[in-house]
Amino acid sequence: MQAVQATRFGDPSVLAVVDLPDPVPGPGELAVDVTHAAVGLIDVFFRQGAFKDQPGMPQPPFIPGLEVTGTVRALGEGVTGFAVGERVVSMSAGGTGGYASVHVVPAALAVSTEGYDIDPALAVSVVPNAALAHVALTRVAHLVEGERVLVHGALGGFAAAFPGIARRLGAARVVGTVRAGKLAAAATTKLPYDRIVDSADLPAVLGDERFDVVVDAVGGAVRTHSLDLLAPGGRLVVGGNASGDWAHQVDSNQLWLRNIAVTGFNAGAYLPAHPEAVRPALLAALEAVAAGLGETEVDVLPFAEAVTAHERMESRDLNGRIVLTP
Incomplete structure (x- = not known):
């Protein structure tokens, strides 16, 4: 080969x-x-x-x-x-x-x-990540219908799978963030976001809006802002560190003072321990992509x-x- x-x-x-x-x-x-x-x-x-x-x-x-x-x-x-x-x-x-x-x-x-009438290049680009998004939202973040979701690095390979799955799970609102250089692409994306904003302007750009679930594969300063953007009872899912800021730390006192949670999601560790999650997640991902929610x-x-x-x-x-x- x-x-x-x-x-x-x-x-x-x-x-x-x-x-x-x-x-x-x-x-x-x-x-x-x-x-x-x-x-x-x-x-x-x-x-x-x-x-x-x-x-x-x-x-x-x-x-x-x-x-x-x-x-x-x-x-x-x-x-x-x-x-x-x-x-x-x-x-x-x-x-x-x-x-x-x-x-x-x-x-x-x-x-x-x-x-399924799905182009194979799109299938490999979206279906596995959408399956991981399904696991993260259902089994880690425990997303409830009607909740609000914020996704950092909104156009990235992993992050881009979240809005479609969140919609299928009944999220009331899905907002994304990107770096300034990605705003033009964000304006024309077919991904089902309600709004995409410049991450450099966080948290002020979102005003008083708060979220029940924040998905962060970026890290660094964005992670700090993520805590500020959580509603009471909100959950921050840490799924990567694209920023490369390995020294970043979270103020754990905010967790109990504001009744929020931070949880990690690493598919390489999670899926072997929970193999029963894989099949329903893959099927849910196929349905979401076939419905046009992963373009x-x-x-x-x-x-x-x-x-x-x-x-x-x-x-x-x-x-x-x-x-x-x-």
């Missing part, structure tokens, strides 16, 4: 296209002939070595890639409910392996897209341009998703 491999930790130039043996599925797994692999910020962090000292994190050489779409190539022992040649979208178990023409995934983390800009590049894809991710020169094709 052809794959994009991180040959060592470092800048995007460490990515190289290589030829490797085709993997074979084990019990409970599918082998997928990959047509599209999404490029995510987690791939950048893994390549940089941001988590290299954490147990279980990938070590070079490794193949990045969390999300893939394609067709079933082979079934591992005990797998039912899928057929060879069936179109699927899937997440990987360890957050790697997707930038390959053949990828082995746990059958529990895959869902068929047969019967986002998608750029498609070949494996040979993986370095360019990562350079663009690092420069934040992106208003949607990048996917790679073999």
